[in-house]
Amino acid sequence: MKIEDYTLLTLDFETYYGRGYSLGRSDTNTIDYITDDKFKIHCVGVKVDDEDVEIFREDEMAEFEQFLLDLTRSGEPIALVCHNTAFDGIILHHHFNWHPDYYVDTMSMSKGMFVGASASLKALSKRLWSADSGKRKGDELALSKDIYDLPRELMDIIANYCLQDVKLTYDAFRVMYEHFPEDEMYLIHAHIRMFCEPWLRVDTKITQEEIDAQVTEKRAAYKKAGLPLTVLSSDQKFGIYLETRGYELPAKENAKGKWIAALSQKDWEFLKFMAAHPELADVFAARKYAKSNIQESRARRFLSTAKKFNGLMPVPLKYYGAHTGRSSGGEALNLQNLPRINPNDATSGRLRRSLCAPDGYSVIVSDLSNIEARVLAWLSGNTELMELYLTGGDPYLLMASKIYDFDYNDALTRKSEKSFKAMRNVGKVAVLGLGFGMGVNKFWVTMNTGPMGMDPIPTTIDEAKHIVGLYRETNFPVVDYWDRCDEIINQMLSGNTALTFGPLEIHNNNIILPNNMALQYPNLCMKEDIKGHSFQYSPELNQYGELKTRKYLWGGTLTENIVQALARIIITEQAIAIEKHLDDTYGLDQARLVHMVHDELIVVGPEKYAEDIYKSMIAIMSTPPSWALDLPLTSEGGWANNYIK
Numbered sequence: 001m002k003i004e005d006y007t008l009l010t011l012d013f014e015t016y017y018g019r020g021y022s023l024g025r026s027d028t029n030t031i032d033y034i035t036d037d038k039f040k041i042h043c044v045g046v047k048v049d050d051e052d053v054e055i056f057r058e059d060e061m062a063e064f065e066q067f068l069l070d071l072t073r074s075g076e077p078i079a080l081v082c083h084n085t086a087f088d089g090i091i092l093h094h095h096f097n098w099h100p101d102y103y104v105d106t107m108s109m110s111k112g113m114f115v116g117a118s119a120s121l122k123a124l125s126k127r128l129w130s131a132d133s134g135k136r137k138g139d140e141l142a143l144s145k146d147i148y149d150l151p152r153e154l155m156d157i158i159a160n161y162c163l164q165d166v167k168l169t170y171d172a173f174r175v176m177y178e179h180f181p182e183d184e185m186y187l188i189h190a191h192i193r194m195f196c197e198p199w200l201r202v203d204t205k206i207t208q209e210e211i212d213a214q215v216t217e218k219r220a221a222y223k224k225a226g227l228p229l230t231v232l233s234s235d236q237k238f239g240i241y242l243e244t245r246g247y248e249l250p251a252k253e254n255a256k257g258k259w260i261a262a263l264s265q266k267d268w269e270f271l272k273f274m275a276a277h278p279e280l281a282d283v284f285a286a287r288k289y290a291k292s293n294i295q296e297s298r299a300r301r302f303l304s305t306a307k308k309f310n311g312l313m314p315v316p317l318k319y320y321g322a323h324t325g326r327s328s329g330g331e332a333l334n335l336q337n338l339p340r341i342n343p344n345d346a347t348s349g350r351l352r353r354s355l356c357a358p359d360g361y362s363v364i365v366s367d368l369s370n371i372e373a374r375v376l377a378w379l380s381g382n383t384e385l386m387e388l389y390l391t392g393g394d395p396y397l398l399m400a401s402k403i404y405d406f407d408y409n410d411a412l413t414r415k416s417e418k419s420f421k422a423m424r425n426v427g428k429v430a431v432l433g434l435g436f437g438m439g440v441n442k443f444w445v446t447m448n449t450g451p452m453g454m455d456p457i458p459t460t461i462d463e464a465k466h467i468v469g470l471y472r473e474t475n476f477p478v479v480d481y482w483d484r485c486d487e488i489i490n491q492m493l494s495g496n497t498a499l500t501f502g503p504l505e506i507h508n509n510n511i512i513l514p515n516n517m518a519l520q521y522p523n524l525c526m527k528e529d530i531k532g533h534s535f536q537y538s539p540e541l542n543q544y545g546e547l548k549t550r551k552y553l554w555g556g557t558l559t560e561n562i563v564q565a566l567a568r569i570i571i572t573e574q575a576i577a578i579e580k581h582l583d584d585t586y587g588l589d590q591a592r593l594v595h596m597v598h599d600e601l602i603v604v605g606p607e608k609y610a611e612d613i614y615k616s617m618i619a620i621m622s623t624p625p626s627w628a629l630d631l632p633l634t635s636e637g638g639w640a641n642n643y644i645k
Contacts (some may be wrong), residue, residue, distance in 0.1 A: 002182060007046055008078035009071065010047040010170040013088050016040040018146035023087075029301075029331040030316075034091055035308040036102045041091075042150055043159050045166040053166045055159045058150075068098045074136065077101040083121045083169045089196035090314065103192035104185065106169050109176045111320035112184060115520045116539035116551075125168055128175050133243045137168060175272040177237060181516050187572050189318065190579065190593055191327065193313040199594045199604045201364075202306035203354045203642065207299050210350035214296035218289045225286035232283075232290035235263045243520050247277070265291065272441070277450035278458060280317040295339070299351060301332055313355060324564040326516060329598060331338050336597050339453065341644055355643040362610035365645035366617040366637035367600035368574075370395060371567045376435050379480040379502060379563065389632040402426030402474055403467055414569055426467070435478055436563070437556020440464050482555035483563070491536050491551060493524055503627045504562065509537070511562070515569050519561055523547060570633075574621050581616055595643075602643065610639040 017023070021038050023030065033039065044064055047053045048071075056064040071078055080100035082088040084107045088632070091099045110119040114127060119344040122137040129135035144150060177185075227322045228477060231273065239249050239261045250269035252262035262269035265288060268366060272521055274284050305313060315335055321328025329336035339347030343428045357363045375394060377385035397415055400423040401408040414420055429451045444464035459467075472479050488501055492509050499506035503514050511519040521537040526549070528534075535554060538547035573592055578601060582591040591613060592607030605613045614637065621635035637645050 001077065001102075003079055003102070003177065003185060004103065005077065007071075007074070007076045008049050008104075008170070008173075009046075009078050009080050009100065010081040010166050010173070011088055012045045012082060012162055012165045013091055013170065014042045014044070014141065014144075015091075015157055016042060016144070028457075030087055030090060031308060031314065031331060031332075034087075034094055034449070035078045038148075040148065041095075042144065042160050044154070045159075045162040047166050047170055050170075055165045057155060057159060065096060068092075068096060072098070079104050081106065081173050082174070083107050083124075084163070086195050086316070089192055093196045094119060094160070094309070099197055103189045103196070103420050104173060105188050105319070106172045106176065108319040109173070109180055111318075112325070112517060113176055113179065114539070115320065115323055115325075115518075116522075118540070121165065121168060121172070122261055122594060124172055126176070135168065135171070138164060149621055159633060167641075170492045177472055183515060183573070183576055184517065185330055186576055186579075190575065190596075191317045191319045193592075194317060194594055196314070198309060198312040198313065198314040199358065199592070200313045200643070201311050201356045201358060202302055202305055203356050204311075205304060206354040207302045209347075210354070211296060211303075212300040213347065213350070214293060214299065218293060218296070221282070221286040221289050224282045227283065227286060229290055232287045235261065238287060239263060249273075250335050250479075256416055268445075271445045271449055275445045278448065278456070281456070295351070302351060303352060305333070317596065322564075324519065324561050325513075325562060325568045326598060336594065343538065349644075353642050353644055357604050357607075357641055360607055361604050362607045362639045362641060363643045364596075364603045364610055364617065364637070364639040365600060365606055365643065366614065366621050366635045367597075368567075368571060368621055368645070369634045369636060370431075371570065371633075372563050373431055373435065373483035374632060375479075375566050375570075376478060376559070377564045378628060379559075379566075380477040382475060382477040383548050385475075386632065389634075392634075394424075395431050396428040398427070399430050399471070399474075400424050403430065422457075426457060427451070429454075429457070430467055430471050432469060435475070436560035437554070440468050443468055446628060478559075482559055484555070485558040488553070489524075489558060493519065493526065493535070503566070513565055513569060517565075517569075519565055521553060524553070566585075566628075570625055571596070571599055571601070573589050573625055574623075577620050578603065578617055580621065582613070586613075600637075600645070607641075614639050 016038065021036065022028070023033050025091060041058055041061065043055055043057045045053050045055050046067065056067070071626050079102040080089060080106040083105070085103050085105035089103060106121070107119045107126070110124045117123065117127070125135050125137050128511070138161055140157050143154060144158050145218065147154065222232070225232070227241070231241050242249060250262040251259045252267055252268065254260050264270060297354050316328045316329065316333055317336070317440040318330050319327060327336070338352045341352060345444035355363070358543075373385070374389055376382070377389065385395055388398060394412065394415065395413055395469070398408050398421070399410060402421050403426060411420055415424060429447065430505045433446060433451065438446075440461070444459055444461050447459035447464065450456045488499070489505060490505060491499055495508070497507050501511070505512040509521045509524045513519065520539070522539050523541060524535065524537045525548075526533060527536045534545060534552055536550050538549050538551060538553055540548040541546045575596060579588070579593050582588060582593075582603065582605065586605065586609065591603060591609070594604045595602035603613060603617065617633050617637070622633050624631040624633050
């Protein structure tokens with residue numbers, strides 16, 4: 001069904017917020033907010049199709065519930081339209097036990113259409129109706145801050161504010177829908193449904209084991225480092241500790257042009273310092289725990305979320321969370337980067353294993369193998385790798401054989417041996433990391449600080465030079481593709497349009513993708529700064545007409561953008577095809593998509609049909625898209641009661 005086949009319910013909740021209680025707090029997520037004792041609905045505005053907006057105030061929630069019941073009884077399929085539908089939808093789920101048939105979100109649509117720009121309703125209104133000052137979001141909501149019981153006069157103001165938001169949201173949807181692919185609409189729906197209608201359960205026993213393990217590991221790290229927490233957690237004291245032992249502190253230039261110590265885990269200078277001083281590995285490990293223990297805090301949030309949602313785990317995914325269209329995690333849960341399970345370590349991947357199916361159901365997982373490496377080989381015309389993928393070869397081992405000069409075919413029969421595993425890991429980092437132009441220094445730092453979730457791989461700068469040079473020498477089609485992408489950037493800058501580039505079309509500063517979405521490089525220009533001449537772009541300009549946030553672009557970066565965008569299209573097309581198959585075969589009330597992780601799709605379905613569902617997922621995910629019929633794809637996975645893949 002298309003959106004035209006649904007009754008549109010445009011809706012907006014206005015809720016109490018104040019100091020210490022708002023979604024703007026870094027330690028509060030949507031789940032915490034809507035389950036807090038202080039949560040209160042001031043009013044809700046609703047609009048059915050193109051009818052007038054109706055407002056239900058806080059003392060009219062019984063009437064609002066009746067309104068929802070009447071909608072359900074009408075028998076018409078309902079599409080919920082909001083701006084930030086995850087927020088309004090989770091309120092409807094948790095406080096009213098009501099769910100639409102389809103979720104539409106104008107905030108998500110804005111992220112897809114105007115990539116990188118603010119997706120707030122205020123910014124969107126200015127963008128869509130730049131010449132119509134009447135189409136603007138007001139600021140009256142601020143008047144209600146810290147006021148739990150609104151007086152009549154203020155309630156009238158907030159109710160009118162709500163009414164205007166509903167109108168703006170409905171009109172914004174109508175404008176954007178004309179230009180928005182139907183598959184992308186369904187993808188938005190699926191993202192929000194995962195959050196507002198959770199199916200995955202949390203095994204609290206496994207989650208508590210993870211918390212206990214993290215606490216134990218943290219204490220052990222502190223003891224091994226031999227440093228008190230006061231030193232490890234303070235930048236100033238940690239810097240003094242390093243200086244007193246004869247180390248020169250890494251430095252960076254701040255916004256005011258002053259040079260300061262670079263001691264953050266995100267500082268490039270500090271990462272280089274870590275790579276150069278492996279003798280301090282124990283100290284660095286302890287400091288990482290002292291500054292932030294993501295795993296422990298995330299495990300605690302798993303427990304609190306499960307408690308608030310009757311053991312269930314809402315899956316928060318941000319549609320178009322990246323420039324390339326890839327989704328990102330959110331709500332301080334970030335279920336997209338859960339540590340994987342090591343088959344040789346029964347204690348690994350606890351948070352992943354803590355996500356379970358309901359009784360009588362299974363978690364079925366399938367992921368695309370080496371999807372980005374395969375797309376890069378296909379785009380660049382790397383015939384050696386294409387042949388390898390077609391015949392089921394191992395690209396990581398092949399690269400390792402070139403680095404360490406051993407026989408690839410002999411190693412295929414011995415790659416389970418410890419020495420070959422270690423060398424293959426280096427080959428894997430090379431294949432996945434160097435294809436987008438990573439230089440020697442970054443590769444060296446990456447290897448020594450732990451690449452791709454692995455333990456650090458001790459590597460000298462000379463070894464890094466050798467590996468980077470060898471990759472570029474033996475993968476010359478990829479290097480050539482970087483050069484071609486540089487030329488495409490020049491063509492975009494010169495104003496050439498309607499250019500064809502493989503499966504892509506170039507229109508001004510946009511690269512049109514096979515799904516009719518676009519890689520966008522607004523305000524593209526050539527600038528000179530401390531890095532020299534470079535291509536730069538920004539989704540927005542400041543008040544002086546200058547790039548508001550500089551983003552750099554060159555052939556390697558554009559290659560990465562294109563590869564990730566195409567890989568994202570492939571996996572999302574497959575997700576939609578799998579959902580259609582599940583709906584046709586079992587019904588989405590029995591089997592549905594419950595999570596997506598980049599190149600991995602996770603389904604919950606009846607245990608008795610798990611194998612059949614898995615086989616159908618493998619078949620769908622091994623079929624190339626219509627725009628790349630010669631792209632070799634393969635997928636793998638499995639099923640169990642919990643998320644163990």
